[in-house]
Amino acid sequence: MTSWRYLVFLICLFVVSCDETALVQRKNEIAELKKLLGSQWANKDVESKKDQKYFDNAFEGIGEKTTSSDQDYIASIDKIVRNLHDGHLRLTPPETIPQIKRYSGMKIAKVQGGFALVGCEFSDNCKDLDLPLKIIKVDGNDTETWLQKDSELQYGSSIHGRISVSIDGLYFHKRLSYYAPPRELLLESLAGKQFVKKIVWREAIALGDDSNGQKGNYSCVTVSEVKKGIYQLKVPTFWCGLNSNDSETQVKNNFIAQFEKEISKIDQPKAVILDLRNNGGGGDDEGRMVAGLFIDKEEFWFKISHLLDQGWYATVLRIFEGSWQKPLTVKVSPNKFREKFMGSMLFVLTNSSCFSTCDGIVSSLKHAGVGIILGERTHGGAGDPKEWLFPYSKFKLSYTTALIWQKNGDLIEGKGVDVDYSVVPAMEFFKKSDDPVLDMALTKINNLMAK
Structure with missing residues (x-):
C-alpha cells in the first residue's frame, strides 16, 4: 500500500473510531440519565407521573438520535426533560451551545374568554394597532389548540403553569437554537375586526440585562x-x-x-x-x-421528605428508613x-x-x-433541586430531590x-x-x- 493510501486509511479509521466513541458516549449518557431520573428524581412519585409508561414514553425514540447530529441529539434530550413536566427539571446548555434569545415586547394578558395583546414595548410590532386585541390564532391554530400543543413542550409542573409559560414565550423567547418561535398572530379588535400580525423578533441577551450581563437597577421589592x-x-x-x-x-x-x-x-x-x-x-x-x-x-410553611441519594451510606439508611427520609416540617x-x-x-x-x-x-x-x-x-x-452534569455533552440538569406538602396534605407539585x-x-x-x-x-x- 502506498504511503498516501495508508494515510487515507488511517484517517478514515480514526474518523470511524471517533464516531463509534461518540456513539458509545451518547448511549452511556442516556443510560445514566434514565437511571438518575428513575431513582433520584423525587417528583417521579407525584401521582400524575407515577405510571411507568409515562416515564418510558418520554425516552421513546432517543436511541435513534444517538447517531444523529449534535443538534438533533441535544434536541432529543431537551424533549425528554420537557416531556416529564416538572418545572424544576431543567436543562442548561454549556456556553458553547448557542441559544435563541428573542424579544417581541408584546405583552399578553389573560382575559375573560382567552388571551389578549394588551401592550407593546417597541413599534416594530404594535405600530398603528388599537390595543387591546384578542388573540384568535397563533401560527394558524386557534389559541386553545396552539396552547395545548405548545404547553406540552414547556418546562412546567402543572397544565395551567405550562400554559402561562407558553404565553410568556410570545413576549420573550429563550430556547436552544433548533427551536423557531411562533411568528404569526390572528388578532381581533373590540369592534370584531380581524387581521394577521407577524411577530418581529429582536435579538436579546436576557430581559433586563445589558451587554455585560448586568441587571443594574432591577427591583426585587x-x-x-x-x-x-x-x-x-x-x-x-x-x-x-x-x-x-x-x-x-x-x-x-x-x-x-x-x-x-x-x-x-x-x-x-x-x-x-x-x-x-x-x-x-x-x-x-x-x-x-x-x-x-x-x-x-410560628406557622406551618411546608412538610418535606427527601429521596435518599445513591451511595453506600444511602444504601445503609434505606435498610432502616426505606427510600425516603423521615418528613420534616418547616415553619416560618x-x-x-x-x-x-x-x-x-x-x-x-x-x-x-x-x-x-x-x-x-x-x-x-x-x-x-x-x-x-x-x-x-x-x-x-416544588422539590429542592440539585444539579447533575451530563458526562459527554456537558449539559447541566436540574432535578428535584424531595416531595413537598402543604398544610392540608396536598402536594404543591402539579397543583x-x-x-x-x-x-x-x-x-x-x-x-x-x-x-x-x-x-x-x-x-x-x-x-x-x-x-
Whole structure:
C-alpha cells in the first residue's frame, strides 16, 4: 500500500473510531440519565407521573438520535426533560451551545374568554394597532389548540403553569437554537375586526440585562401607596441577583437591602396587597422575610421528605428508613417588622407564574388564615433541586430531590394554591387601565374592608 493510501486509511479509521466513541458516549449518557431520573428524581412519585409508561414514553425514540447530529441529539434530550413536566427539571446548555434569545415586547394578558395583546414595548410590532386585541390564532391554530400543543413542550409542573409559560414565550423567547418561535398572530379588535400580525423578533441577551450581563437597577421589592392607607408590596422574585456573578450570600444581601428600604415607606397601613404575580421563586430565607411580616406566631410553611441519594451510606439508611427520609416540617416565624403591620388586612395577588418558593409562601399564608388570596391559582412547583452534569455533552440538569406538602396534605407539585377570589378582567378593561387586575382586586378589597 502506498504511503498516501495508508494515510487515507488511517484517517478514515480514526474518523470511524471517533464516531463509534461518540456513539458509545451518547448511549452511556442516556443510560445514566434514565437511571438518575428513575431513582433520584423525587417528583417521579407525584401521582400524575407515577405510571411507568409515562416515564418510558418520554425516552421513546432517543436511541435513534444517538447517531444523529449534535443538534438533533441535544434536541432529543431537551424533549425528554420537557416531556416529564416538572418545572424544576431543567436543562442548561454549556456556553458553547448557542441559544435563541428573542424579544417581541408584546405583552399578553389573560382575559375573560382567552388571551389578549394588551401592550407593546417597541413599534416594530404594535405600530398603528388599537390595543387591546384578542388573540384568535397563533401560527394558524386557534389559541386553545396552539396552547395545548405548545404547553406540552414547556418546562412546567402543572397544565395551567405550562400554559402561562407558553404565553410568556410570545413576549420573550429563550430556547436552544433548533427551536423557531411562533411568528404569526390572528388578532381581533373590540369592534370584531380581524387581521394577521407577524411577530418581529429582536435579538436579546436576557430581559433586563445589558451587554455585560448586568441587571443594574432591577427591583426585587417595591412599595407604592395605591390608595390612602392601602399599600402594594410588589415582590417579582425571591432571587435578587443583580449581577451575573453574584454569590448566594450577595443575592440574599441584595434582597435584604431592597426589602428593608421599601418596607420603611409603609406607614400605618390599613391594608397591604402582597403582589406575587410572576414571582418565579428563589431563596427560602427571602420568602421567610416576606411571610414574617404578616404572621403573629410560628406557622406551618411546608412538610418535606427527601429521596435518599445513591451511595453506600444511602444504601445503609434505606435498610432502616426505606427510600425516603423521615418528613420534616418547616415553619416560618414573625420578623422584626411585624409590629408595623399589626391590625392591617392582607391581600395576596397571585397568578400561574407564581412558582416554587412563591407557591410555598402563598400556601403558608392561606392556611394560616392571615390573608385573602386573589387572582389565579399558583403554578404548583416544588422539590429542592440539585444539579447533575451530563458526562459527554456537558449539559447541566436540574432535578428535584424531595416531595413537598402543604398544610392540608396536598402536594404543591402539579397543583399549586387556589385563590379565594378569581380575578380575570374583561379585555375592554385594558382600554382604561394598565393594570386592571390590580384595579379589580382593589374593588374587591374595598368591598371586603367595608363589611
